[in-house]
Structure formats: C-alpha cells, structure tokens
Amino acid sequence: MPLMARATERTAELVRAVRQDQLGLPTPCAEFDVKGLITHLEWVAALFESLGHSGPRVEQGPYAGDFPERAKATLAAWSRPEAWEGTSPAMGLPMTTLGHMYLVDMVVHGWDLARAIDREYEPDPEAVSRALHFTDRMAEMGRQRGAFGPPVPVPDDAPPFDRLLGVIGRDPAWTA
Numbered sequence: 001m002p003l004m005a006r007a008t009e010r011t012a013e014l015v016r017a018v019r020q021d022q023l024g025l026p027t028p029c030a031e032f033d034v035k036g037l038i039t040h041l042e043w044v045a046a047l048f049e050s051l052g053h054s055g056p057r058v059e060q061g062p063y064a065g066d067f068p069e070r071a072k073a074t075l076a077a078w079s080r081p082e083a084w085e086g087t088s089p090a091m092g093l094p095m096t097t098l099g100h101m102y103l104v105d106m107v108v109h110g111w112d113l114a115r116a117i118d119r120e121y122e123p124d125p126e127a128v129s130r131a132l133h134f135t136d137r138m139a140e141m142g143r144q145r146g147a148f149g150p151p152v153p154v155p156d157d158a159p160p161f162d163r164l165l166g167v168i169g170r171d172p173a174w175t176a
Contacts, residue, residue, distance in 0.1 A: 003127040004099065005075055007106035010123070012068040014113045015041065027116040028174040029109070030149075034116050039063040041109055045070035048102045050090070052077030057090040074102070100134040101147075107131050108168060111161075115174055123161060132164040139167050 015038055023035035032040055043060035045067060050058050052074065077083055084095050091098060107123045108131075114121030135142065142148035149169025154162050162172040 001075075001079060003124060003130060004078060004103050004106065006124050007103055007110065007127050008071045008075055010121075011041065011106050011110035011113065012071050014110055014117070014119060014121070015067045017119060018113070018117055022117050025116045026176055027112045028170050029112045032112075034113065035063055037109060037112055037116070038065070038067055041067045041105075041113075042070055044102070044105050044109075045074045048098065049074040049077045051088050051095075051098055052080070052083040054086075054089060078102075097138070100130070100138075103127060104131045104135060104164075104168070108165065108170065111165070112170075116176060118176075125160070128161045128164055132160050132167070135164060135167045142168065 018034060018038065023033065023038075025034045027034060027037050029037055029040075039060065039062065042064055043058070046061075047058050049070065050056060078099060084099060087094055088098055107127050110123065111121050113119075135148070139148055139151070143150070148167070152166040152169060152171045154166035154172060158166070158172070165172045
C-alpha cells in the first residue's frame with residue numbers, strides 16, 4: 001500500500017503540472033496523447049476504486065480533469081485490509097494481482113506523462129523492483145489482455161526501471 005500511495009502521488013503531481021497547451025502532445029504510450037493518457041489514468045483510478053470495493057468493472061468516460069481526486073478515492077478503497085483478500089468478482093483475478101496491476105500503471109504511466117511533458121521522473125526504487133518482479137511473471141497474460149505491448153529489448157544489465165519499461169513494451173530511450 002505505501003508503494004501504491006507514493007506512485008499515485010508522484011503521478012498525480014505530474015498530472016497537476018500539465019498545461020492546457022500540452023494536452024495534445026504525444027506520449028511513449030503510442031495509443032494516447034497527453035489528454036488521452038490522463039483520461040486513461042482517470043479510468044484506472046475509477047476502475048481500481050470499484051475493484052477495491054469488490055465492485056464491477058467500470059467503463060472509461062470522457063476526460064474530466066480530476067485524476068488526483070479519483071486517485072485519493074482509489075487509495076482509500078485499497079487502504080482497507082479486506083480489499084487485498086480473495087478474488088475480484090469483476091476480474092476473476094486475486095486482489096493482490098490487481099493491486100500490483102495498479103502499481104505498474106501508476107509507475108509506468110507516470111513515466112509516460114513525465115516524458116511527454118519533459119519533466120523529471122524518479123520512480124520509487126522499491127516500487128520499480130516490485131513492478132518488475134510482477135511483470136516478469138505476468139507479461140504474457142498482460143500482452144494477451146492488451147495491457148502490455150511487444151517487449152522492447154534492453155540490455156540485461158540495464159537499470160531495473162529500463163528493464164520494466166522494456167518488458168511491458170516501452171522504449172526507455174523514447175523522446176517526443
């Protein structure tokens with residue numbers, strides 16, 4: 001939970017830094033410009049808030065500009081010990097797996113956004129380690145479900161965050 005909170009706070013900080021004139025900029029997540037990425041983050045927050053309460057899968061809505069507020073509600077849902085127990089009725093996955101999926105989204109999409117708006121980004125090393133361990137195990141399922149792209153080759157001795165990016169289909173050297 002502390003890793004989720006730190007990653008969420010860092011990503012929310014980046015969302016708050018986005019200027020109106022940056023919403024159309026490209027991101028390393030090829031399917032999204034900045035506005036699309038923030039819209040996706042808003043949906044991720046709403047979805048994982050619902051899942052944290054054993055609720056249904058929710059659909060993505062239009063851009064609302066309220067990711068930081070939604071993210072607070074998500075963290076509140078997952079701060080309850082029972083949120084981590086059992087299997088999600090909506091997703092059919094263990095709740096601990098869903099918690100890790102959320103962590104990966106916050107860490108990686110934070111980087112996506114930082115790269116797009118040319119801001120510094122230093123993810124929490126412990127969050128990166130946890131996310132890399134998780135994605136190494138779940139990469140194929142992630143690709144099958146459309147969450148991860150084809151792997152991008154990175155050197156075996158690359159920093160852990162670069163390896164994480166490569167596993168999920170991001171080029172660590174991406175620039176706009």
